[in-house]
Amino acid sequence: MSEHRRKPPQPQGGGRAAARRGQSGPSSGRRAAPRGATGSPSDYGLGIGSAGEELPNGSRTEARRAPQRNSGGRRRAAEPAGGRRGGPTGPGRGRGRAASDRKRLIDYPRADKYGWQRWMPSWKLVAGLFVGFVGSLVAVAGIGYAMVGIPDIAKTATAQNNVYYWKDGSQMVATGGETNRQNIDLSQIPEEMRWAVISQENKTFYDDSGIDPKGIARAVFNMARGGQTQGGSTITQQYVKNAMLNDQSQTISRKFKEIFVSIKVGAEVDKDEIMAGYLNSAYYGRNAYGIQAAARAYFNKDAIKLNPGECAFLAAMLKGATYYDPAGATSVDPTGATPAANSKRALRQMQDTLDKMVEYGHLDASVRAKYTKLPKWQNPRSNTDLKGQIGYLVDLANGYLVTNSKTTGITQDLLQQGGYSIYTTFDKNKVKELEESVTKVQKANIKPEKRPEDTHVQFGGASVEPDTGAIRAIYGGEDATKHFTDNADQTGAQVGSTFKPFVLAAAMTWGVRDPDLGSSQAQDERTIVSPKSLFSGKNKLKIENYDRTVWKNEKGEEWLQTNDGNVSVGSPPDYKIDLREAMRESVNSAFVQLGMDVGLDKVKDSAASAGLKESSLTNSGFPSFSIGISDPSAIRMAGAYATFAASGKQRDPYSVEKVTSEKGQIFTHETETKQAFTSKVADNVTDVLKTVVEEGTGTNAQLPGREVAGKTGTTDGNKSAWFVGYTPQLSTAVTMFRYDDDESKKNRTFLEMFGTGGQKKIHGASFPAQIWHDYMAEALKGTPAKGFPEPEPIGEVVNAEPSPTPTPSVTETEEEKPSPSPSPSVTQGEPSPSATETCSNFFNCNDTTGGTTSGGNTGGTGDTSPTPTTTETSGNSRGNGNGGIFGGPAG
Numbered sequence: 001m002s003e004h005r006r007k008p009p010q011p012q013g014g015g016r017a018a019a020r021r022g023q024s025g026p027s028s029g030r031r032a033a034p035r036g037a038t039g040s041p042s043d044y045g046l047g048i049g050s051a052g053e054e055l056p057n058g059s060r061t062e063a064r065r066a067p068q069r070n071s072g073g074r075r076r077a078a079e080p081a082g083g084r085r086g087g088p089t090g091p092g093r094g095r096g097r098a099a100s101d102r103k104r105l106i107d108y109p110r111a112d113k114y115g116w117q118r119w120m121p122s123w124k125l126v127a128g129l130f131v132g133f134v135g136s137l138v139a140v141a142g143i144g145y146a147m148v149g150i151p152d153i154a155k156t157a158t159a160q161n162n163v164y165y166w167k168d169g170s171q172m173v174a175t176g177g178e179t180n181r182q183n184i185d186l187s188q189i190p191e192e193m194r195w196a197v198i199s200q201e202n203k204t205f206y207d208d209s210g211i212d213p214k215g216i217a218r219a220v221f222n223m224a225r226g227g228q229t230q231g232g233s234t235i236t237q238q239y240v241k242n243a244m245l246n247d248q249s250q251t252i253s254r255k256f257k258e259i260f261v262s263i264k265v266g267a268e269v270d271k272d273e274i275m276a277g278y279l280n281s282a283y284y285g286r287n288a289y290g291i292q293a294a295a296r297a298y299f300n301k302d303a304i305k306l307n308p309g310e311c312a313f314l315a316a317m318l319k320g321a322t323y324y325d326p327a328g329a330t331s332v333d334p335t336g337a338t339p340a341a342n343s344k345r346a347l348r349q350m351q352d353t354l355d356k357m358v359e360y361g362h363l364d365a366s367v368r369a370k371y372t373k374l375p376k377w378q379n380p381r382s383n384t385d386l387k388g389q390i391g392y393l394v395d396l397a398n399g400y401l402v403t404n405s406k407t408t409g410i411t412q413d414l415l416q417q418g419g420y421s422i423y424t425t426f427d428k429n430k431v432k433e434l435e436e437s438v439t440k441v442q443k444a445n446i447k448p449e450k451r452p453e454d455t456h457v458q459f460g461g462a463s464v465e466p467d468t469g470a471i472r473a474i475y476g477g478e479d480a481t482k483h484f485t486d487n488a489d490q491t492g493a494q495v496g497s498t499f500k501p502f503v504l505a506a507a508m509t510w511g512v513r514d515p516d517l518g519s520s521q522a523q524d525e526r527t528i529v530s531p532k533s534l535f536s537g538k539n540k541l542k543i544e545n546y547d548r549t550v551w552k553n554e555k556g557e558e559w560l561q562t563n564d565g566n567v568s569v570g571s572p573p574d575y576k577i578d579l580r581e582a583m584r585e586s587v588n589s590a591f592v593q594l595g596m597d598v599g600l601d602k603v604k605d606s607a608a609s610a611g612l613k614e615s616s617l618t619n620s621g622f623p624s625f626s627i628g629i630s631d632p633s634a635i636r637m638a639g640a641y642a643t644f645a646a647s648g649k650q651r652d653p654y655s656v657e658k659v660t661s662e663k664g665q666i667f668t669h670e671t672e673t674k675q676a677f678t679s680k681v682a683d684n685v686t687d688v689l690k691t692v693v694e695e696g697t698g699t700n701a702q703l704p705g706r707e708v709a710g711k712t713g714t715t716d717g718n719k720s721a722w723f724v725g726y727t728p729q730l731s732t733a734v735t736m737f738r739y740d741d742d743e744s745k746k747n748r749t750f751l752e753m754f755g756t757g758g759q760k761k762i763h764g765a766s767f768p769a770q771i772w773h774d775y776m777a778e779a780l781k782g783t784p785a786k787g788f789p790e791p792e793p794i795g796e797v798v799n800a801e802p803s804p805t806p807t808p809s810v811t812e813t814e815e816e817k818p819s820p821s822p823s824p825s826v827t828q829g830e831p832s833p834s835a836t837e838t839c840s841n842f843f844n845c846n847d848t849t850g851g852t853t854s855g856g857n858t859g860g861t862g863d864t865s866p867t868p869t870t871t872e873t874s875g876n877s878r879g880n881g882n883g884g885i886f887g888g889p890a891g
Contacts, residue, residue: 160418164394166428167472167657173385175394176418181289186276188304189291193311194275195362200315200353202235203360205275210236210266211259237262239274242281283416284314285321286380298377308354308363309371316349322402322412324349327380327484336615338490347374381481389431391480393655396471396489397424400655401667408659408667421660425465430473430779434461437775438475438734441767445757453755456738460487461771462635462653463732463779466642468671469651471635472730473779488634493720493737493750495637496713496764497586499607499628501644501685503595504531504579506606508681508794512597513546522546529594530795531688534576537569541589543623546597551623559623561589564714576799583688584696586712588627595626597798609676610640611650628713634733637724642731644689644709647789648682650674683791690788693725700769701725703777706785710772712764719750723768725776728786732776734768 104111108125109118161177186194198205211234240262265274284294294314295303306314316324324346328339354371357363386394401410401422410420438459448454461475474488485491511526543551543559551559563569569587570577582590595603600620607630608614616632618625632640639653651671659667677685689709692698697712701723710725720737738751753762 162418162420165423182292183280184292190306192308196311196315196353199356199360205235211262236266239278284317285325310375312350312353315353316346387481392476392486396655419661423657425470425655427472433778434473434475434775437771441771460634461734462488462638464638464642464653466645469653471653471655492631494631494715496628496715498711498713498722498724500591502607503591503603503626505685506598506602510602515547528795530797531580532578533798535590536575537577537587537590538575539563539568561592563588580688584691586697592623592626600625610643612636612640634735637733638731641724641726643676644682644685645726647679648677650676680792680794683789684794686788687791697765701773707787714763718753718761721762721764721768723764723772734772736768
């Protein structure tokens with residue numbers, strides 16, 4: 001740019017503002033010049049004037065800024081060579097340059113760069129920091145390695161008892177300290193056991209350094225974000241974890257300590273010694289630590305005698321016996337750790353291990369081919385202190401603590417280590433009374449030596465307090481040391497018509513859909529249902545969707561819902577009855593259609609809101625969902641009915657009040673209350689269920705002087721029967737069923753109860769209701785009688801139309817109401833259905849010889865159900881003389 005076009009320099013000493021101040025006289029009102037001022041720039045401390053004269057004692061900062069103020073960025077280009085960064089421009093400038101040239105240890109921000117480059121670190125800085133970081137890690141690792149020692153695995157053999165207490169504070173039992181462990185030499189452990197563990201857990205065991213960096217990073221990351229910790233990925237790390245049982249704190253510092261110990265063990269301990277230590281210290285379930293104890297616990301033999309199949313089986317137990325022991329979990333997770341589910345998992349894992357042993361060259365294929373089934377295992381209990389109901393109670397308490405370990409802080413490892421005082425919710429007297437009530441009915445009626453129909457009969461029961469959710473009593477079976485499945489907590493038995501109150505609650509909560517509206521609009525515009533609403537009690541009712549189109553399955557087959565005994569309830573031709581009577585007489589057709597009108601998704605939501613586990617609820621895509629093809633436990637059924645007793649307040653059942661140790665109190669239960677239903681809905685359900693006990697199928701459960709609400713239930717094929725009922729203070733569920741109790745079988749088969757106990761058919765109104773009555777009469781003795789809340793009117797009368805007072809067309813209904821002397825028109829048991837009554841639930845009703853037809857299930861003995869495809873191990877028994885799972889009796 002030419003010199004004559006450059007912008008003239010601005011006045012020195014502060015620019016235009018200063019110039020204006022200089023022109024202003026005293027009369028202008030501006031600040032006067034300093035005393036002695038001459039008007040020269042030096043008077044204002046600029047150090048160098050326009051002619052370059054030196055400023056004595058001037059400000060170097062102002063000196064640097066002045067040229068920028070005077071001429072901006074363009075001025076810099078015309079500065080002399082000794083300008084802003086160049087040669088000397090006076091003594092003042094020289095001093096500034098010398099100061100700026102001093103070297104910094106870390107040149108950041110970078111002194112010789114401008115703009116964004118000033119903040120970009122140099123490669124020297126990056127390299128230096130990296131070297132420093134790596135050096136620090138090496139130093140920390142060296143210090144950590146030097147500070148840790150090699151643990152003594154033998155010291156892990158000790159354990160303390162856990163002491164369990166009743167609700168009243170008295171001691172129930174002390175158990176858990178009898179650690180079953182015996183160390184053996186590696187020579188006494190079959191090679192197949194070693195290779196099974198190596199093939200499944202750590203195939204590079206003999207070659208690796210003892211740690212898995214990826215697994216460590218994953219575990220540390222999970223802990224840092226508050227997730228679940230993970231065990232060691234290598235056998236060496238698992239060995240170290242077992243050896244550090246005295247420190248099971250879930251912290252990052254403990255995990256780092258474990259890493260350093262693993263590195264040291266991997267470097268200094270022989271691999272065979274690590275293998276022997278691991279197999280001798282690992283937990284195999286059944287309170288068995290070490291391979292010798294495990295061989296005795298499962299097969300009653302010494303470890304050296306284990307065959308390859310048994311070795312692969314025990315290797316599966318190392319993954320967690322809770323989910324792999326074929327006997328089933330001890331109430332840790334009843335829905336996911338049943339004997340059938342565990343057996344399936346164990347077999348799959350065992351076969352996978354054997355396959356890998358062959359793949360890695362540790363087992364000959366011809367030998368492997370001999371082991372395709374689970375080995376025969378034995379009784380998982382040996383502690384006689386746990387006989388009777390005590391074992392079930394201890395298991396239930398332990399299961400609660402472990403499954404809620406995030407809250408309780410007690411893992412399976414810590415529980416096995418012991419030292420806890422566990423205060424349970426169980427009432428000693430109520431447990432005794434429930435057991436005695438079952439035993440009384442069982443001894444008087446169940447005689448397997450006389451009747452084959454009386455073999456394999458099982459009872460289960462549970463009692464829950466509505467105000468808290470505390471489990472006060474259970475009946476798990478005859479003896480926890482002989483019958484291992486807790487019948488109060490896991491059975492797989494369908495609940496039948498005891499499910500119907502959840503359908504009614506859904507109708508009162510969400511309402512039925514308008515058949516004249518489209519599906520999306522109908523979901524929003526609903527009519528809340530009154531118990532006075534009318535539905536058809538017709539037998540073989542053709543079930544419709546809410547929009548009055550006929551429901552059909554995927555094969556285009558219609559659904560004809562049968563009632564128990566193949567009878568229609570109500571007056572012809574439409575057989576309309578209100579929901580109160582439909583509940584009282586347990587009429588299937590009315591509740592199946594009600595469920596369709598409400599929506600089976602809402603029925604499922606209602607059951608889950610009441611407290612049933614969603615995992616126990618079957619596919620809600622079939623009309624029979626409303627009549628109890630699901631299989632929740634007795635504990636959960638008692639808890640769900642307790643929600644109605646508590647006017648809609650739901651509290652999960654629990655079994656432990658608090659836990660203490662030598663460190664003090666470490667856990668206290670806090671009841672969480674959810675409003676599952678409005679009090680109006682819950683109280684109306686209770687009012688309807690009172691009718692069942694007062695004058696319906698549940699009259700055997702009446703308690704003189706007390707209000708009782710409840711429901712009977714008999715399932716498809718007569719393979720289970722229930723009575724669930726409650727007073728305001730206590731809710732109790734009792735179940736009865738038959739299944740082949742051979743624990744070694746992969747699947748349990750539920751058996752029919754026709755003829756059991758000398759009765760033509762078992763109903764919820766018979767033995768279950770009798771047990772309920774006897775127990776509750778004793779359990780509530782001394783407790784003041786209390787009435788249920790008066791229900792507020794609710795909903796609208798759906799399907800209202802003039803009709804005669806409904807009366808059953810056949811006096812015999814689903815649950816036989818007891819009477820001292822039956823009248824000639826009532827027989828004990830159902831009349832044998834005629835050929836026409838036992839035709840298919842679908843259209844094709846021509847085949848009266850049994851078996852199947854193209855229409856689906858027939859009234860014969862054929863075991864065919866197009867849908868749902870559930871197995872009997874989950875309680876969903878199929879085909880029977882009244883239509884099978886498609887509309888058969890579920891009262």
